[in-house]
Structures are given as structure tokens and as C-alpha cells.
Amino acid sequence: MPPKKPVKKPEDMLPAELRRSMHWLPESSAEERETFFDEAGAFLAGADQKKLRKLPPLMRIKWQLARERRLDDLLTVLAHEREYRASSFLVAGRLRPRVEVPGLDSGSLPAEVVRIQPGELPVRAKATEVLWREGRLVVRGYAFVQNVPADGKALMPRFAWLRQQGARRRVPVRVKQRHELRATRDSGQALHAYDESGFDIVIDPKKLRTGGRWQPGVWQLTLALPSPGVVRTGSVDRTDIGSAGHSQARELADGVRLVAGFSEERMQLTVETPAAEVASHEAAGDALRLNVHVPGTPAGQRPVRLLVEHKGGEFKRAYDVEETPGGGCAADIPLADLSVAEWSAAPTQDFVTTLEFPGGDTRRATVRAGFLPGQYLVPDGREIAVTTDGPGLLKLHDRARQAVVDDMSWTPEGELVLRGGFTGPSEGLELVLRHGKYFEEKSLPFESADGRFTVRVRPDRMESYDGEQSLREGRWYLSFREEGEADRKNDVPVKLRGDLVDSLPLQHRGAARTYTVERRFFDRIFLAAGSPLREEDRGKYRQRRLRAQYVRDREKPLRNAVFYNCYHGRQFSDSPRAIYEELVRRGADVEHIWGTNDQQAVVPPGMRTVEWKSAEWHEALARSRYLVTNVMISSWIKRREDQLFVQTWHGTPLKKMGADLLGTSKANPAYIATLPGRFEQFTYLTSPNAFTTPIMRSAFGFPNEILETGYPRNDVFYREDRDEIAARVRKTLRLPEGKKVLLYTPTWRDDQRFGTGKKFKLDLQLDLEEFERRLGDEYVLLFRKHPKMLNNITGARDGFVRDVAAYAEISDLYLISDVLITDYSSSMFDFAHTGRPMVFFTYDLEHYRDTLRGFYFDFTGTAPGPLVKTTPELVDAIRGLDAVEKEYADRYAAFAEKFCTPADGRATAQVVDRMLEWGKRQG
Structure with a gap:
């Protein structure tokens, strides 16, 4: 099929530069605003007015305000969009609905601008489950009219019906109201609640009969919802997983089946009366025998041939369907005919099967x-799979031997046990659990014998460097992979036997989240780890309400507690950890509260944790006397006069940041405009050195006291027990005795992304095989990619290359490393406290410096080690470290003097002194 042409939207008529100017209007100067109004007026005067009236509602209003040069009102609408979402607005008027924006007098605008046009209040309906109960089909989901709240004050969906295609017949179906918080969360907006939009639609298939008899036909499901102005109708859309993401076939009577499925994402029911179906299969010598069931024996109903076509190939053959003892019939297909793959690891080869009847009529074969x-096993590690899919079609595949689960259960202790058949290699494999979004991988043990495998997963107690922790939220897919394989293209997916898909979902409630075995692409199973947040705390709408509660909680008395925010709750590490440990050492009479994101930060026993963005998290922000963070905070967080807020930050800047990016392509004016307001919330800001202090002033607009103490996290380099810490870390990482350690810490690139979002990928230019070949006898390589980079270093286990991205405290890794390999990462400034050599793998220096980010100083003339562009150059530098250290000794000393002073190991003590002194003054 040719690629679909992109659908043109009414807003495409607006010049891109004008749209950008409007987007940044709140941050623009008076002169820039006047220029925008002049250019917008000239464009609007000559634009097609009919097309302008077809713009989305808020866009119509914005451009009308621009035409009238109403700056304050336009800023009001832009602020509304940023807060709630561009497609969210209030609806006023029952018979003639119109758009309303808080703070804007909609009556001051032309009626054709604010009047809601047909189609601008669409129905949003989605199925979340499709299941059978006592012979009836139950469609569970939610439906609401966009921008019309369904929060208990508005009417619910009252009507639903099935309409037969090509006929006028309608069959009403029962709609039962249901509370569904997910509807509001899935809507992705913060203005309206749709909690009462849940439904159960109950369909009795018998009502689809005509005159008491089953007739083939397709039925469309439609919902009708009351809304301002008119009753609006819509279809029910599918999801991408589970029973609401796949078609389902159900036998209603012998020779009658109902397929509940989706066409172009919309739900429909299909009644079929197949004259024959494949009932079973078996081996017949070197052939595959398909046994065909024929309901009754009227003349002309028995199939005469089975047609098999190699999908995407030239193969198409016919096999006779012959009668078998007992009144049945069957077709034999030589297995050799189905073995079409040209090599053992070839992609799955699919076949389309069709039954041909007397007279030449044909029908896709169903089961x-x-x-x-x-x-059925065939040579070269392949198998012929005989299976089915959601609509119940017969599926034949020539594929690499796959793992198929046929038994699964949760134990009372929270262990998921999966058992199944796998006739692939019995040795040299590992079982990989791979996150579908973040690409994180975990290797799992498994048992294998006699073509069977058993996998046991305890998702609440997964091993990590810091101790046991739960699986992070998301879908985790299981695959078998050759041990040490760096490419996952030959992974063997773990699937579910097709007849067992109705046994899903299979759920278990863990300590803080729900784990669910579910499926995608019909039989590809995964383990979904749910959010540790309560449903009442999830989504933009509820987060807005929690922020309002935060404002109210700020009026309540403070608790003598320290609330820590470390990398947005991802780790127990860095300067916040150092401050916590110093307070504990001193026996400070304070409660310690650590914010954890998705339970991924493993904290010491006894410390209280609050889940990121939960109600408890917001309450801790509002009522803790001391707040400590090492990252940016949201602009709605406001320090109370009786609160102390310490910003420790997390690096010496090489790359430009904040307001210093203005004038570059990477500048975000809206974000930069919020920085002074965010940073004025901090009582103290720690600086690692005199070089960084003025940059913090210019980049962040910080108005309060900067503590030029050095970073508390770097005190570890001056501790008397640093050698004991290093020995413990080596043991934790299971590093071999006698091997030196290379630590590689590449930073992320703005232009290396998965798609167009904020998922950055590792631009791996390092030849790991050559690295191991030339350095593996003497070194191990610890690979610590930046947290923003999602893809793993596949195949890195306990050999030469070890992926330590999940090791929380990077200063521990500095302590055990003999050489740092980095590029433009701020790790160079911290590692310089060790005095050990550094080599800079800067294969894209000119592009990174001149196009992506820009530097605060001459990196090439300041770097305390060689800058290399290729793997051979990097290897040579490491093998010649004596010469490198000698050549760069003076530059290294100057670098340390500039960026590693103070260097007395007292940063934490000084920061804690200031905190406790402040606390005493508060009484």
C-alpha cells in the first residue's frame, strides 16, 4: 500500500514563524510584541476568512485577539493553554454552546469566533475490556464529550445501539453507568473531570438474529451522549493491549460464530456462518493434517480444496480436502512445502489459508x-506453527523455534511462574526482561529440560546494586537471547498459547503496586508493573488538585523534618545523601523523608519515603521545615518564610545552561523566564568552585546566598575510610581481582533521540570489541551512560564491559576507577578530585560545541587529558598512560586548582552547620 498522505489541518494555514512568535509572546519584549501584532494583522487581513473560521476554538480566539491587538486578553488565553492544554476550554450555553476562558469576556468577541461549531465537541470513547459473561458480550470502557465534564453533575451516556451495515435495522443495547477514574487520566488534560463516564455495555448476541435465524452481517456499535446543544454520537475505540485491543471469536451455535473486533480502530461485531472450519491438526507422516469440521452435510457445503499462499512470496498451492472415517474431512500439507525460510534465523514466514468450495467459492480458513x-519441528532450528489469531483465522508460520507459555500462575508469595514449551537450543541462552519504553533490561534465571522451560519472577524483589527493589512501572517483555549477544534482532519472544488468551489478565497485588500479565499483538505476553501512585493521584487533572491542596497545606504548622529530592526521586545518592548522612551522624532531632520516583530509590531502613507526586509527597513539601534538592523544582513550589530550602545542584558547567542559552537554537524562553522565580525559592545554593558561582547568578538569576563550599557529594574523596568504601564497591560489582577499572561516562546529545520526544539514545561510537581485544587482559570497562539515554549496552553483564547505569552513587565508581573516559560530561570536574588520568573521547567535538550546546570556556585548551576521536586513538592513549600523565601534568594541576577548590572535605559539614544554625534561630 502507498504511504498515506499527511492530513492537512486548518491550522496549517498559519505561518510557522507567526505561530512561534505567538507561543513565546508572554516572554517577548514590548518591541517584539508590537512587531508580532503588525505581522499578524497583515497576515490576517489577507487570509481566507472561511479557513480562519475553521480553526480550533481556542486558536480562533487567539488570532481574533491578535487581529484586535488585545495583548492582555491574548496573554490570558495563552496562560490558560499552558496550564490546561490547548484543546481544553469551558462550555457555556445549553442550546447554543460557546467557548469560555476564565478571565476573558467571551461576549466581547464576534459570535462566529466563540460559537462552538459541529464536530468541536467530539465524543471520546474507548473500550478497556471486552469479555463474555453468561453468554453475553460485555464491553467495558468510558465515553465522554470532550470539554463537557462527567463528574456527577452532568448526564451520563444513556443510549447505545448496534446498527447492521447495509440495512436500517437497529438493536438497542443496555448501558450501565460505572465510576472510572481512568477516563480523566487518559484525557491528558487538567481542566475537566470525566470520572462518571465509565460504562458497561451488555450485548445479547441472540438479539442479532433475524426471524429467529442467524444471518451473516456486520454490526456497528454506537454511543449517544447528551451534551450542550445536541445529543452527540460516537463509536467505541480500541486500546492496544488485552481483550480491548484484539478481536475475539466466539461460537454461538454449530456453524455460527461472532467476531467482536475493530475496524479502523472502531468496534464492530460480525456474525459469520462458516460452511466449514478447521477443528484440529496432527502429524500424518511427513505432512501436516488439518481436520475440517462441516456443520451438517447439505449438498455443496463441503470444501474441496485447501489453498495455501506464502504471504509476500510466490508460493501458492492447493491441497485436496478428502473425506475421513466418521464423516469428517481433512487436508494433508507436506511439511517440506511449508519450510520456505532460506536460513535458520530468517524472519517468520506467514501463510494465508483459504477453503475452496464446489463452484469456486472461497473463504478464509477459520478454526x-x-x-x-x-x-511441528523441521530442520535448521525451525518449526511450523499451527495457531490462530483474534478473529479465529487459521495461521500457519515457518519460524524460528519459539517459547510458548501454556501454564501460568501467581503464588501467594508474589512469584509469577511461567511454564511452557521451547524446543530451541537448551544451552547458551539467557532470559531477558526488557522494558518496552525505557529499554532497560534484566537477566532472569530459568529452568530448561526436555523441551520445557520454567521462569520464576518476583517483581517486588528484583536484585539491584543497592538491594532488592520492585520493577519500575511499564510493560516488561520476555525473550530468550544468546548469552553475550549485543544485538536483539534474533531474540526469541515468549508468547502465550493461542487458546489461553482469554485467561488474561492475570493480576497480583504487590506491596505497593499491581502486577499484571497481559498481551499485545494477540499472543505476545508481557508483565506490566503498575504505578505505585493511587489512581486518585494520577493524571494532570488530579495533579492540579493536589497542587491546590499543597497551597492549603502551607498554612498548616511545620514539622521538624527534612524532605530530600534527589534527581526527581530516582536515586538515594549525591549531595542530598551526604547531607542526610551528616545529619544522622550528628544525631539531629529531625525526621528524614525521601521522595522516591516509582520506588526506584533504595533508602536505608527506617527512613520514611513518599512516592513522587503523591498526596503525601505534596504534603511533605508543604510542611517540612527543611527542603534539600539537587535538581530544578516546579514553578508552583513556593518556599514558606519559616522553611529552609537548600539547592545543592549537581555539576560544574562546561555546557551553557539556563539564561546563558538565550540567542541559541536550544533556548526555551518560557522555561528561562521561570528560572528567577524558581531559584528565589532557595535559601542557599551550593557552588563547587569560584568558576561556577557567577555562572549560577547569570544562568539562574539566583538572588540569595551562594555557599561556595564545594559539593557535599565530593567529600568522599577526602574521607579517611575511602579505601574501605572502594573495597566494598568492588565487591558489590564483583570485579575480578587484579583488574584495573576504566570508567566511561558519555553525556547525552540533543540530536540523538528516539523519535521526536524527550527519549535520548546512546550514540555508541566506541568499538567495544576492539576495546576488549586490546585492553581486556588488564582492565574491565564500567559503562555509565547519562540517565537521559535510554538504550542499554546490550550484552554487558559480568565480562569486560559492565553496564553500571543502575548503580546510584557515581562517586563510588570514581573511587574504584583508574582512568576516566568521558566527553563533555561534568563527571570530569568531580573525577579530577582523584588526581587520576582522564581521556576525552570527543568524536563530535566541533558539532557538539558549535551546533548543539556551546561551552563556557576553551575546552580544547583546558582539558586535563588528550582529546581523541577514534577507538584506536583512545586505546593507544590508555596503553600509554605514563606518557599521557607526564604530558598533561601541568594542565591537570591547573584544572584541579580552578575546578576542585575548595578541596578540604568539609562541604557537607559547612552546609549542615548553616542548616542547623538557621533552625536554632527559628526557635
């Missing part, structure tokens, strides 16, 4: 209720 999928 009968009770059909049991299976596999």
Missing part, C-alpha cells in the same frame, strides 16, 4: 471452538 495450537 472451530476448542482448536488447540501446536508446533
Whole structure:
């Protein structure tokens, strides 16, 4: 099929530069605003007025305000969009609905601008489950009219019906109201609640009969919802997983089946009366025998041939369907005919099967209720799989031997046990659990014998460097992979036997979240780790309400507690950890509260944790006397007069940041405009050195006291027990005795992304095989990519290359490393406290410096080690470290003097002194 042409939207008529100017209007100067109004007026005067009236509602209003040069009102609408979402607005008027924006007098605008046009209040309906109960089909989901709240004050969906295609017949179906918080969360906006939009639609298939008889036909499901001006109708859309993401076939009677499925994402029911179906399969010598069931024996209903076509190939053959003893019939297909792959690891080869009847009529082959999928082994590690799919079509595949689960259960202790068949290699494999969004991987043990495997997963107690922790939120897919393989293209997916898909979802409630075995692409199973947040705390709408509660909680008395925010709750590490440990050492009479994001920070026993963005997290922000963070905070967080807020930050800047990016392509004026307001919330800001202090003033607009103490996290380099810490770290990482350590810490690149979002990928230019070949006898390589980079270093386990991205405290890694390999990462400034050599793998120096970020100083003339561009150059530098250290000794000393002073190991003590002194003054 040719690629679909992009659909043009009415807003495409607006010049891109004008749209950007409007977007940044709140941050623009008076002169820039006047220029925008002049250019917008000239464009609007000559634009097609009919097209302008077709713009989305808020966009119509914005450009009308621009036409009238109403700056204050335009800024009001822009602020509304940023807070709630561009498609969210209030609806006023029951018979003639119009758009309203708080703070804007909609009556001052032309009626055609604010009047809501047909189609601008669409129905949003989605199925979340499709299941059978007592012979009836139940469609569970939610439906609401966009921008019309469904929060208990508004009417619920009252009507639903099925309409037969090509006929006028309608069959009403029952709609039962249900509370569904997910509807509001899925809407992705912060203005309206749709909590009462949940529904259960109950469909009795018998009502689809005509004159008491089953007739083939397709039925469309439609919902009708009351809304201002008119009753609006819509279809029910699918999800991408589970029973609401796949078609389902159900036998209603012998020779009658109902397929509940989706066409172009919309739900429909199809009644079919197949004249024959495949009931079972078996081996017949070197052939695959398909046994065909024929309901009754009227003349002309028995199929005469089975047609098999290699999908995407030239293969197409016919096999006779012959009668078998007992009144049945069958077709034999030589397995050799289905073995079409040209090599053992070739992609799956699919076949389309069709039954041909007397007279030449044909019909795709479907399977009968009770059909049991299976596999037949063929040479070269391949198998012929006989299975089915959601609509119940017969599926034949020539594929690499796959793992198929046929038994699964949760134990009372929270262990997921999966058992199944796998006739692939019995040795040299590992089982990988891979996150579908963040690409994080975990290697799992498994048992294998006699073509069977058993996997046991305890998702609440996964091993980590810091101790046991739960799986992070998201979908985790299981695959078998050759041990040490760096490419996942030959992964063997773990699937579920096709006849067992109705047994899903399989759920278990863990200590703080729900774990669910579910499926995608019909039979590809995954383990979903739910959010540790309560449903009542999730989504933009509820987060807005929690922020309002935060404002109210700020009026309540403070608790003598320290609330820590470390990397947005991802770790127990860095300067916040150092401050916590110093307070504990001193026996300070304070409660310690650590914010954890998705339970990924492993904290010491006894410390209280609050889940990121939960109600408890907001309350701790509002009522803790001391707040400590090492990252940016949201602009709505406001320090109370009786609160102390310490910003420790987390690096010496090489790359430009904050307001110093203005005038570059990486500048975000809206974000930069918020920096002074955010940073004025901090009582103290720690600086690592005299070089960084003025940059913090210019980049962040920080108005309060800067403590030029050095970073508390770097005190570890001057501790008397640093050698004991290093020995413990080596043991934790299971590093071999006698091996030196290379630490590689590449930073992220703005232009290396997965798609267009904020998922950055590792631009791996390092030849790891050559690295191991030339350095593996003497070194191990610890690979610590930046947290923003999602893809793993696949195949890194306990050999030469070790992925230590999950090791929380990077200063521990500095302590055990003999050489640092980095590029433009701020790790160079911290590692310089060790005095050990550094080599800079700067293969893209000119592009990074001149195009992506820009530097605060001459990096090439200041770097305390060689800058290399290729793996051979990097290897040579490491093998010649004696010469490197000698050549760069003076530059290294100057670098340390500039960026590692203070260097007395007292940063933490000084910061804590100031905190406690402040506390005493508060009484």
C-alpha cells in the first residue's frame, strides 16, 4: 500500500514563524510584541476568512485577539493553554454552546469566533475490556464529550445501539453507568473531570438474529451522549493491549460464530456462518493434517480444496480436502512445502489459508471452538506453527523455534511462574526482561529440560546494586537471547498459547503496586508493573488538585523534618545523601523523608519515603521545615518564610545552561523566564568552585546566598575510610581481582533521540570489541551512560564491559576507577578530585560545541587529558598512560586548582552547620 498522505489541518494555514512568535509572546519584549501584532494583522487581513473560521476554538480566539491587538486578553488565553492544554476550554450555553476562558469576556468577541461549531465537541470513547459473561458480550470502557465534564453533575451516556451495515435495522443495547477514574487520566488534560463516564455495555448476541435465524452481517456499535446543544454520537475505540485491543471469536451455535473486533480502530461485531472450519491438526507422516469440521452435510457445503499462499512470496498451492472415517474431512500439507525460510534465523514466514468450495467459492480458513495450537519441528532450528489469531483465522508460520507459555500462575508469595514449551537450543541462552519504553533490561534465571522451560519472577524483589527493589512501572517483555549477544534482532519472544488468551489478565497485588500479565499483538505476553501512585493521584487533572491542596497545606504548622529530592526521586545518592548522612551522624532531632520516583530509590531502613507526586509527597513539601534538592523544582513550589530550602545542584558547567542559552537554537524562553522565580525559592545554593558561582547568578538569576563550599557529594574523596568504601564497591560489582577499572561516562546529545520526544539514545561510537581485544587482559570497562539515554549496552553483564547505569552513587565508581573516559560530561570536574588520568573521547567535538550546546570556556585548551576521536586513538592513549600523565601534568594541576577548590572535605559539614544554625534561630 502507498504511504498515506499527511492530513492537512486548518491550522496549517498559519505561518510557522507567526505561530512561534505567538507561543513565546508572554516572554517577548514590548518591541517584539508590537512587531508580532503588525505581522499578524497583515497576515490576517489577507487570509481566507472561511479557513480562519475553521480553526480550533481556542486558536480562533487567539488570532481574533491578535487581529484586535488585545495583548492582555491574548496573554490570558495563552496562560490558560499552558496550564490546561490547548484543546481544553469551558462550555457555556445549553442550546447554543460557546467557548469560555476564565478571565476573558467571551461576549466581547464576534459570535462566529466563540460559537462552538459541529464536530468541536467530539465524543471520546474507548473500550478497556471486552469479555463474555453468561453468554453475553460485555464491553467495558468510558465515553465522554470532550470539554463537557462527567463528574456527577452532568448526564451520563444513556443510549447505545448496534446498527447492521447495509440495512436500517437497529438493536438497542443496555448501558450501565460505572465510576472510572481512568477516563480523566487518559484525557491528558487538567481542566475537566470525566470520572462518571465509565460504562458497561451488555450485548445479547441472540438479539442479532433475524426471524429467529442467524444471518451473516456486520454490526456497528454506537454511543449517544447528551451534551450542550445536541445529543452527540460516537463509536467505541480500541486500546492496544488485552481483550480491548484484539478481536475475539466466539461460537454461538454449530456453524455460527461472532467476531467482536475493530475496524479502523472502531468496534464492530460480525456474525459469520462458516460452511466449514478447521477443528484440529496432527502429524500424518511427513505432512501436516488439518481436520475440517462441516456443520451438517447439505449438498455443496463441503470444501474441496485447501489453498495455501506464502504471504509476500510466490508460493501458492492447493491441497485436496478428502473425506475421513466418521464423516469428517481433512487436508494433508507436506511439511517440506511449508519450510520456505532460506536460513535458520530468517524472519517468520506467514501463510494465508483459504477453503475452496464446489463452484469456486472461497473463504478464509477459520478454526472451530476448542482448536488447540501446536508446533511441528523441521530442520535448521525451525518449526511450523499451527495457531490462530483474534478473529479465529487459521495461521500457519515457518519460524524460528519459539517459547510458548501454556501454564501460568501467581503464588501467594508474589512469584509469577511461567511454564511452557521451547524446543530451541537448551544451552547458551539467557532470559531477558526488557522494558518496552525505557529499554532497560534484566537477566532472569530459568529452568530448561526436555523441551520445557520454567521462569520464576518476583517483581517486588528484583536484585539491584543497592538491594532488592520492585520493577519500575511499564510493560516488561520476555525473550530468550544468546548469552553475550549485543544485538536483539534474533531474540526469541515468549508468547502465550493461542487458546489461553482469554485467561488474561492475570493480576497480583504487590506491596505497593499491581502486577499484571497481559498481551499485545494477540499472543505476545508481557508483565506490566503498575504505578505505585493511587489512581486518585494520577493524571494532570488530579495533579492540579493536589497542587491546590499543597497551597492549603502551607498554612498548616511545620514539622521538624527534612524532605530530600534527589534527581526527581530516582536515586538515594549525591549531595542530598551526604547531607542526610551528616545529619544522622550528628544525631539531629529531625525526621528524614525521601521522595522516591516509582520506588526506584533504595533508602536505608527506617527512613520514611513518599512516592513522587503523591498526596503525601505534596504534603511533605508543604510542611517540612527543611527542603534539600539537587535538581530544578516546579514553578508552583513556593518556599514558606519559616522553611529552609537548600539547592545543592549537581555539576560544574562546561555546557551553557539556563539564561546563558538565550540567542541559541536550544533556548526555551518560557522555561528561562521561570528560572528567577524558581531559584528565589532557595535559601542557599551550593557552588563547587569560584568558576561556577557567577555562572549560577547569570544562568539562574539566583538572588540569595551562594555557599561556595564545594559539593557535599565530593567529600568522599577526602574521607579517611575511602579505601574501605572502594573495597566494598568492588565487591558489590564483583570485579575480578587484579583488574584495573576504566570508567566511561558519555553525556547525552540533543540530536540523538528516539523519535521526536524527550527519549535520548546512546550514540555508541566506541568499538567495544576492539576495546576488549586490546585492553581486556588488564582492565574491565564500567559503562555509565547519562540517565537521559535510554538504550542499554546490550550484552554487558559480568565480562569486560559492565553496564553500571543502575548503580546510584557515581562517586563510588570514581573511587574504584583508574582512568576516566568521558566527553563533555561534568563527571570530569568531580573525577579530577582523584588526581587520576582522564581521556576525552570527543568524536563530535566541533558539532557538539558549535551546533548543539556551546561551552563556557576553551575546552580544547583546558582539558586535563588528550582529546581523541577514534577507538584506536583512545586505546593507544590508555596503553600509554605514563606518557599521557607526564604530558598533561601541568594542565591537570591547573584544572584541579580552578575546578576542585575548595578541596578540604568539609562541604557537607559547612552546609549542615548553616542548616542547623538557621533552625536554632527559628526557635
